[in-house]
Amino acid sequence: MKIIVPMAGIGSRLRPHTLTVPKPLTVIAGKPIVQRLVEDIASVIDEKIDEIAFVIGTTAKGFPTDTEEQLLKIAAELGAKGSVYVQEEALGTAHAIYMAKESLSGPCVVAYADTLFKADFTLDVNADGAIWVSKVANPSAFGVVKLQDGIITDFIEKPKDFVSDLAIIGIYYFKSGDKLLEEIQYLIDNDLKENNEYQLTNVLESLKLQGAKFIPGTVDAWMDCGKKDPTVDTNKQVLGFEHEAGNNLVAKDIVLENSEIIQPCFIGENVVLKNTKIGPYVSIGANSVVENSTIVNSLIQSNVEISNAELDNAMIGNHAKYNGKYTSVSIGDYTELT
Structure with missing residues (x-):
């Protein structure tokens, strides 16, 4: 085949x-x-x-x-x-x-x-x-x-x-x-x-x-x-399927400081979470740092820096930096909102 x-x-x-x-x-x-x-x-x-x-x-x-x-x-x-x-x-x-x-x-x-x-x-x-x-x-x-x-x-x-x-x-x-x-x-x-x-x-x-x-x-x-909204929803559904199948998608080497992960979530390698609540239905790519934030139902790619954020239905590209309290954002690669 x-x-x-x-x-x-x-x-x-x-x-x-x-x-x-x-x-x-x-x-x-x-x-x-x-x-x-x-x-x-x-x-x-x-x-x-x-x-x-x-x-x-x-x-x-x-x-x-x-x-x-x-x-x-x-x-x-x-x-x-x-x-x-x-x-x-x-x-x-x-x-x-x-x-x-x-x-x-x-x-x-x-x-x-x-x-x-x-x-x-x-x-x-x-x-x-x-x-x-x-x-x-x-x-x-x-x-x-x-x-x-x-x-x-x-x-x-x-x-x-x-x-x-x-x-x-x-x-x-x-x-x-x-x-x-x-x-x-x-x-x-x-x-x-x-x-x-x-x-x-x-x-x-x-x-x-x-x-x-x-x-x-x-x-x-x-x-x-x-489009952005259906893609975020697809991320949510896939995380749900993976969770139902008993698959753990949280990397073992993440740094968790005064933070909480509510499953289902995908958290990539070398991610740092400080004073943050993540999930449910959130994907965060490798080498990202999230501080002082609450994120639900969102798709975050790799090498991203997020601080002081309250995000829902958000999609953020690779190497982006985001500091603020906007919601439902759609930020492409290498974008900075600080």
């Missing part, structure tokens, strides 16, 4: 946090989003992962020079070969997958690195593919599917009128990566674009018309990392 992860988008909706760190590498509860995504897929698929292929953007789009090294390490930790491809120009969802054409063979999962999920799903190896979906209150904002007798019959992009509340979350299984590549190649060779882009929904529709049967994979939780 292979996993293909298109992650070349610049993540403009999550700025200022994505000005220096690509959205898929944003750390949630101690791990980058993309790492949690592939780990979750590996646990759901319950098959050996042979290769993980990542499709990234250029350094000009904000991808650091060590991005490839980070991604290859993530693949290696799952016992898989890592491959990294670069998408020079954003030409649609199908085009992003096409960038990994050298890895598109055999059974594969395609997962866009925008969301995290929790699911209890057994893959039907007899199906031609599976598309993970989640019930949503506002289907008009998503691509949705229609079902008949447990088989997907239609793919509808952002329907104006109600046709289904099963939204496509951006994770797909294809029994044949070769066939997927063949259909994408046809789109590109014939310049079949929609809104000036090569769309995966067109590929899915073509495969369906040729007789391919797709089944839905449902999820118990679908966590968005597109």
Whole structure:
């Protein structure tokens, strides 16, 4: 089994946090989003992962020079070969997958690195593919599917009128990566674009018309990392899942002076807490110092200095300094509010 992860988008909706760190590498509860995504897929698929292929953007789009090294390490930790491809120009969802054409063979999962999920799903190896979906209150904002007798019959992009509340979350299984590549190649060779882009929904529709049967994979939780508030909420949900699983995410070498940690929390290595109450639902990255503060339901990255703060629903980037009593803040990397 292979996993293909298109992650070349610049993540403009999550700025200022994505000005220096690509959205898929944003750390949630101690791990980058993309790492949690592939780990979750590996646990759901319950098959050996042979290769993980990542499709990234250029350094000009904000991808650091060590991005490839980070991604290859993530693949290696799952016992898989890592491959990294670069998408020079954003030409649609199908085009992003096409960038990994050298890895598109055999059974594969395609997962866009925008969301995290929790699911209890057994893959039907007899199906031609599976598309993970989640019930949503506002289907008009998503691509949705229609079902008949447990088989997907239609793919509808952002329907104006109600046709289904099963939204496509951006994770797909294809029994044949070769066939997927063949259909994408046809789109590109014939310049079949929609809104000036090569769309995966067109590929899915073509495969369906040729007789391919797709089944839905449902999820118990679908966590968005597109904007600041949903990302903070995703951090909260992930911390809750980790706590329920009995995982301790507080490093052993933290310095705790007249301070309290209310679980669930992630506290990285070499963190100093003085006269401070942390939690619940707080992540604080390594080498950070927090003094005279109360922080709940917040996502704090690494090498941060915080003092005299009362924070709730806050997101603070790496190497930031914050002194004050503002709440619900969103501070990017290397920012100072003192």
